[in-house]
Amino acid sequence: MKYILPFLMLGAMPAMLMAQPDAAEILRKIDKQMVTESAEATATMVITNRRGRETRITSRSWSKGETTSLVEYLSPAREKGVKMLRMKDVLWMYTPQADRVIQISGHMLRQSVSGSDLSYEDMVDNGKLLDIYDAAIVGEEDFMDRPCYVLRLRAKEGVDDITYAQRKVWVDKTRYLPLKEERYAKNGTTLLKNFEIREVMKIGNRWYPKEMYFKDVLAKGQGTRYIMDDIKFDVELPAYLFTKASLRE
Amino acid sequence: MFRFLMKGMLRDKHRSLMPTIVVTLGVFMTVAMFAYMKGVMGDMLNNSARLESGHVKITSLAYRAEVDILPNDLAMEDGPQMMAMLRQDYPELSWSERIKFGGLLDAFDENRETRAQIGVGGIGIDLFGSDATDRDRWDLKSGLRAGTLPQNPGDILMAAQLAGNMGVHVGEEVTLISSTVNGSMSLQNFHVVGLIEFGIPPMDRSMILADLNDVKMMLDMGDWSSEILGFFPLAYYDDVLAEALTDTFNTLHSDPVFMANDTLAFSANLDHDDSIDRFAPFMMSMLDDSNMREYFGYASRAGSIVSFVMIFAMGIVLWNTGLMGAIRRYAEMGLRLAVGESKGHVYRSLLVESFGIGVVGTLIGTIMGLALGFYLQEVGIHIGDMMKDSTMMMPTIIRARITPTAFYIGFFPGVIATLLGAGLSGLRILKRDTSSLFKELET
Numbered sequence: 001m002k003y004i005l006p007f008l009m010l011g012a013m014p015a016m017l018m019a020q021p022d023a024a025e026i027l028r029k030i031d032k033q034m035v036t037e038s039a040e041a042t043a044t045m046v047i048t049n050r051r052g053r054e055t056r057i058t059s060r061s062w063s064k065g066e067t068t069s070l071v072e073y074l075s076p077a078r079e080k081g082v083k084m085l086r087m088k089d090v091l092w093m094y095t096p097q098a099d100r101v102i103q104i105s106g107h108m109l110r111q112s113v114s115g116s117d118l119s120y121e122d123m124v125d126n127g128k129l130l131d132i133y134d135a136a137i138v139g140e141e142d143f144m145d146r147p148c149y150v151l152r153l154r155a156k157e158g159v160d161d162i163t164y165a166q167r168k169v170w171v172d173k174t175r176y177l178p179l180k181e182e183r184y185a186k187n188g189t190t191l192l193k194n195f196e197i198r199e200v201m202k203i204g205n206r207w208y209p210k211e212m213y214f215k216d217v218l219a220k221g222q223g224t225r226y227i228m229d230d231i232k233f234d235v236e237l238p239a240y241l242f243t244k245a246s247l248r249e
Numbered sequence: 250m251f252r253f254l255m256k257g258m259l260r261d262k263h264r265s266l267m268p269t270i271v272v273t274l275g276v277f278m279t280v281a282m283f284a285y286m287k288g289v290m291g292d293m294l295n296n297s298a299r300l301e302s303g304h305v306k307i308t309s310l311a312y313r314a315e316v317d318i319l320p321n322d323l324a325m326e327d328g329p330q331m332m333a334m335l336r337q338d339y340p341e342l343s344w345s346e347r348i349k350f351g352g353l354l355d356a357f358d359e360n361r362e363t364r365a366q367i368g369v370g371g372i373g374i375d376l377f378g379s380d381a382t383d384r385d386r387w388d389l390k391s392g393l394r395a396g397t398l399p400q401n402p403g404d405i406l407m408a409a410q411l412a413g414n415m416g417v418h419v420g421e422e423v424t425l426i427s428s429t430v431n432g433s434m435s436l437q438n439f440h441v442v443g444l445i446e447f448g449i450p451p452m453d454r455s456m457i458l459a460d461l462n463d464v465k466m467m468l469d470m471g472d473w474s475s476e477i478l479g480f481f482p483l484a485y486y487d488d489v490l491a492e493a494l495t496d497t498f499n500t501l502h503s504d505p506v507f508m509a510n511d512t513l514a515f516s517a518n519l520d521h522d523d524s525i526d527r528f529a530p531f532m533m534s535m536l537d538d539s540n541m542r543e544y545f546g547y548a549s550r551a552g553s554i555v556s557f558v559m560i561f562a563m564g565i566v567l568w569n570t571g572l573m574g575a576i577r578r579y580a581e582m583g584l585r586l587a588v589g590e591s592k593g594h595v596y597r598s599l600l601v602e603s604f605g606i607g608v609v610g611t612l613i614g615t616i617m618g619l620a621l622g623f624y625l626q627e628v629g630i631h632i633g634d635m636m637k638d639s640t641m642m643m644p645t646i647i648r649a650r651i652t653p654t655a656f657y658i659g660f661f662p663g664v665i666a667t668l669l670g671a672g673l674s675g676l677r678i679l680k681r682d683t684s685s686l687f688k689e690l691e692t
Contacts, residue, residue: 047431047432049322049431049432050311050322050323051322051323051528055431078429078433078469079433093434093436095434095435095436097436097437097438098424098436098437098438099361099438100355100357100361100424100436100438101361101362102355102363102424102426102436103363111434112432113434114431114432114433114434115322115428115429115431115432115433116432
């Protein structure tokens with residue numbers, strides 16, 4: 001028996017190696033789950049402000065590729081009709097009250113959206129982690145009873161002007177969803193934001209977040225829940241939708 | 250005797266004209282400087298009260314703790330109810346509600362595309378309400394450089410310099426980009442109906458004035474109130490009254506747990522004690538609100554020291570004048586003693602003379618000092634060019650202020666110092682004995 005065991009182990013090596021993907025492979029799998037080619041979704045953002053009061057904002061969004069998306073607020077009445085169009089690094093915002101289209105760029109992209117814990121950047125982010133970060137597995141832990149890989153992400157050389165230069169991510173070992181994230185500034189010690197996926201859903205073969213939680217550590221509110229009410233992937237979207245002219249319609 | 254003295258004084262110009270001129274100049278400088286110092290201090294306090302703090306200010310505790318970032322989301326609820334209570338319970342003060350806010354002012358072209366954009370500060374005041382006291386307090390008419398005062402909701406006044414920098418003209422529509430109390434981005438269009446000069450460089454660079462209700466609507470504040478300012482009926486600030494009022498109000502209306510702690514350690518108290526009602530009202534006096542108490546103390550002391558030094562220096566000069574006048578007449582005094590005039594009589598006549606010169610010089614000097622003070626009070630000194638890059642809330646015109654004290658302050662150096670000088674030098678007369686007197690006369 002003692003002679004057979006090493007051979008058995010040797011035979012099992014490829015399978016063991018496959019069960020333990022490297023960090024880049026994990027990022028690739030996360031991107032496959034989280035990044036969409038095109039999508040149409042309805043979501044509710046539940047914001048608890050500093051007075052402890054809850055505001056619910058529902059929105060409809062369309063996205064195409066990693067850098068083009070449109071969000072339209074459906075409620076409450078005061079916010080209804082507000083639209084945000086992202087085209088590459090520029091965000092355009094339209095409000096029917098003023099009938100104005102205003103460009104939001106630079107540091108303003110990091111401002112809070114509607115008093116929530118999400119920045120405009122967070123709101124329209126659909127970029128691939130693998131393109132931005134180098135990753136390393138730093139451990140394995142359970143989070144919300146799910147076994148996770150713990151990854152340390154650092155921005156790649158040459159990737160500048162990025163809000164979260166480092167992240168610590170807890171990735172579900174089987175679903176490859178980032179169940180928990182600590183997002184840090186460039187120095188790697190200043191925690192800027194906490195992110196959690198609190199509920200997931202399966203659409204076709206893809207696991208996707210159903211409810212997310214954001215907490216801006218520097219803000220005094222009580223965090224923001226982002227609930228995905230409905231989402232469709234790989235939908236046909238007219239190119240006209242992602243133009244400034246469409247904002248006023 | 251009086252006739253004799255008068256004749257002597259009028260005939261001997263060295264005894265009357267020169268000392269009177271010196272006393273006049275000394276008193277003139279003292280009075281003018283005193284009025285100027287009072288004006289500079291008063292202007293700073295008045296501006297601070299009018300534009301920033303009122304004589305007392307009420308905010309929520311939470312708002313007060315973060316006042317530097319204008320946290321309108323932490324305003325007091327039920328503002329109208331609070332205003333009604335204040336007007337009923339504290340009718341001796343005039344109460345006004347204000348909202349300060351920041352944002353981006355966006356000027357746009359015919360395609361509604363951004364043409365110019367700049368960060369601005371804004372104040373919402375009651376422009377259309379039945380109580381006109383606050384808009385009167387701003388004296389907007391006198392600062393208006395173009396256009397009119399707001400007539401309708403949606404009208405704003407813009408600092409003339411700011412408008413010039415942005416290329417905005419009267420009648421244009423601009424968009425104010427700000428943030429509601431819920432944190433949502435707010436874009437609101439306003440009509441620029443007038444361009445105004447505030448006379449304070451930081452405000453002239455970046456300030457707009459809008460109606461309180463328009464601002465509340467823009468910030469989605471409902472009936473919340475950020476700041477309620479109270480003004481005493483008299484224009485000047487009375488610290489004793491303000492302190493008494495804040496104590497009474499806070500004991501009755503603020504949070505009792507907070508009041509039992511160190512009320513100046515706002516953040517520490519609010520962050521560490523959840524039992525405190527963070528939105529309870531809290532009244533602060535002007536000096537505490539603007540963190541001016543320490544500065545005001547220093548400035549008052551410095552003002553007093555400057556005035557004292559001025560009075561003292563003038564006193565020395567005028568004392569010396571009296572001294573010189575008496576010493577110059579050493580021989581005359583000797584002769585008068587020699588012909589039998591008593592020492593006491595000579596001494597008294599010297600004092601009467603110097604008193605007369607002091608009174609006349611002081612009266613003329615006070616009139617001249619008050620005249621210059623009045624001119625500086627009404628016209629002032631323009632320091633706009635020096636202040637163009639300043640970030641201090643200082644007026645561009647420095648004015649003097651004539652107070653009741655200015656009418657009598659010149660008498661201290663003018664009359665008393667002159668009298669003391671003459672009195673001191675005259676003492677020599679009393680010490681001269683008859684034998685040495687004749688000896689002196691021989692020489």
